[in-house]
Amino acid sequence: MQLHVVGGFLGSGKSTAIATACKSLAARKLTAGVITNDQGKYxxxxxxxxxxxxxxxxxxxxCFCCNYDDLNSKLDRLVHTVQPxxxxxxxxxxxxxxxxxVIKPLHELEKTIGSKATYSVFADTRLCSDWLDGRETPFSEPVMYLYSKQIEEAGLLVLNKRNLVSxxxxxxxxxxxxxxxxxKSIRLQNSLDLLQVDAWLDELSNQARQGIAPASLQIDYNRYAASLTAIGWLDSRLQISMTSYTDLRQLMVxxxxxxxxxxxxxxxxxGHIKIMLKCGHTESRVSLTAGDTAxxxxxxxxxxxKELNLLLNARAETDPALLRELVIRSLEAAVNGKGQVQEKDTEAFTLPYPKPKRRVP
Ligand SMILES: Nc1nc2c(ncn2[C@@H]2O[C@H](COP(=O)(O)OP(=O)(O)OP(=O)(O)O)[C@@H](O)[C@H]2O)c(=O)[nH]1
Ligand SMILES: [Mg+2]
Known part of the structure; x- marks a missing residue:
């Protein structure tokens, strides 16, 4: 079995690449499984x-670092249920x-897993280009500290969304x-493209075979914690009930x-505002990231x-209470008095000081 850990900043394209990779592996009759991770519950x-x-x-x-034991037990569960x-x-x-x-502790499982875990870090080429060239970004200096540390520790840096730049x-x-x-191993990628994702998988297989271990970071945890508290997190389950039959696509737009x-x-x-929507049998994910206009x-x-169910995960550099206010205000403006918005479950929070279970220098 191969284990590929995929990291990188909010909205950089991790899930998209993994989904494309799973499709490609399925076409080759290989089974893939995913362990997702988030600060919230939904x-x-x-x-x-x-x-x-x-x-x-x-x-x-x-995160995985602070929940390393849970990562291990979920990996175990996945291995036993789907034999990926x-x-x-x-x-x-x-x-x-x-x-x-995470990576170094996982390397200790090499005998059980059969290979060494790899570590890819994704970065949106547009944001990464601004950061590398010292241009202004949508984020503050504390948040860009986190961003820079993520990129610095990549075993493989994927400059993603290459198709969104010339x-x-x-x-x-x-x-x-x-x-x-x-x-550093670096590649440019469009993660919506099967062939480009295949090439990424080939590179990961090579790294897994060679057992390349990236170096541990020198990181200032106080600065890291400051970058985390700058980001507001909002998770919400929302139900929209309209009084009459409605064009719900237009409402979402x-x-x-x-x-x-x-x-x-x-x-x-x-960072990333992602919404899973359900209307009858129709289901889709809608995603808004920095620099995404259309x-x-x-x-x-x-x-x-008449009814739309939404699961929303919003991560943006602001106070979570304001984020919630803007989400609800804009949703109520779209509903425009022709229905009701219900917040079924909502959690708005900032992240605590990171306390990893283990750290291998
Ligand atoms: N054009 C283009 N869009 C991409 C690419 N990769 C991801 N996207 C889009 O970028 C948005 C965010 O992608 P995700 O894969 O959800 O990003 P993520 O890193 O998993 O996000 P988080 O898990 O929230 O941190 C979605 O709208 C994707 O369709 C790419 O290579 N090209
Ligand atoms: Mg994701």
């Missing part, structure tokens, strides 16, 4: 893999110091990354566009009806 990522019929188990209520050839463990996008606290910009970003991190405007007007850096529209399917 995970859009788990619902996303469920929708795609990819076996998934989850580690909730904190490949397991992807998707670390929550706020996690750093993964090599010392080939010239992709080439320059690659050059800048190579000169900043000499010796109005909501996400309105929310995006509100976030922009408040100069809030968006991509989310195509993810909203045609839906008509």
């Amino acid at each position: 995970l859009v990522d788990t619902a996303f893999y469920d929708m795609l019929k990819i076996p998934a188990v989850q580690v909730t209520g904190g 050839d490949v397991v992807f463990a998707e670390a929550v996008g706020s996690c750093a110091d993964v090599v010392a606290t 080939p010239e910009k992709a080439r320059l970003t690659m050059e800048a990354a190579r000169s900043r991190f000499p010796g 109005d909501w996400v566009a309105g929310l995006n405007r509100e976030l922009h007007n408040h100069s809030i850096g968006v 991509g989310w529209r195509a993810q909203i399917p045609d839906m008509h009806g």
Whole structure:
């Protein structure tokens, strides 16, 4: 079995790449499973893999580092229930110091697993290019500290969403990354493209065979903790009940566009706002990330009806109470008095000081 840990900043494309990889492995009659991870309890990522019929188990209520024992037991469960050839463990996008606290402890399981865990770190090429070139980003300096540490510890750095920049910009970003991190394995990727994801899988297989272990980070935990507290987390299960038959696609478009405007007007850096929507038998995931102005529209399917159920995970650099206020205000504006918005379950929070179970320097 191979175990690939996939990390990187919020919204960088981890789940997309894993989903494409699972599709490719299934075509080769190989079984894959996923361990999802988040700070909250209600995970859009788990619902996303469920929708795609990819076996998934989850580690909730904190990152892999702080829940290492749970990661181990979920890995065990996955191995016993689906006997996978490949397991992807998707670390929550706020996690750093993964090599010392997760990868190296996992390497001790090499005999049981059959190979050494790899560690890919994903980065949106657009954000990474701004960071490498010293341009302004949507995030504050404390948050960019976390970002820089994630990239620094990558065993394999994936400059993702290459298809959202020009080939010239992709080439320059690659050059800048190579000169900043000499010796690091770096690849440019469009994770929606099966062939490019196949090439990533080949590289991961090579790394697993060679048993390459990235070096543990030098990281200042006080600065790391400060970056975590700067990000607001909002998880919400929402039900929208309209008084009459409604074009629910248009309602979603109005909501996400309105929310995006509100976030922009408040100069809030968006990590990832992801929504799993269900209307009758229609199910889809809608995703808004930093710099995304229109991509989310195509993810909203045609839906008509009276009831819409939503699972929302929002992560943005702001106070979680304000994030909640903006989400609900923009949703109520989209409903426009023609129905009711019910918050079934809501958790709005910031992250505590990270306390890894183990750390191998
Ligand atoms: N065009 C393009 N879009 C991508 C690519 N990879 C991911 N996306 C889009 O980026 C958004 C976020 O992707 P996810 O795969 O959910 O990102 P993630 O890193 O798993 O996000 P979190 O788990 O919330 O940290 C979605 O809208 C994806 O469709 C890519 O290579 N190209
Ligand atoms: Mg994800």
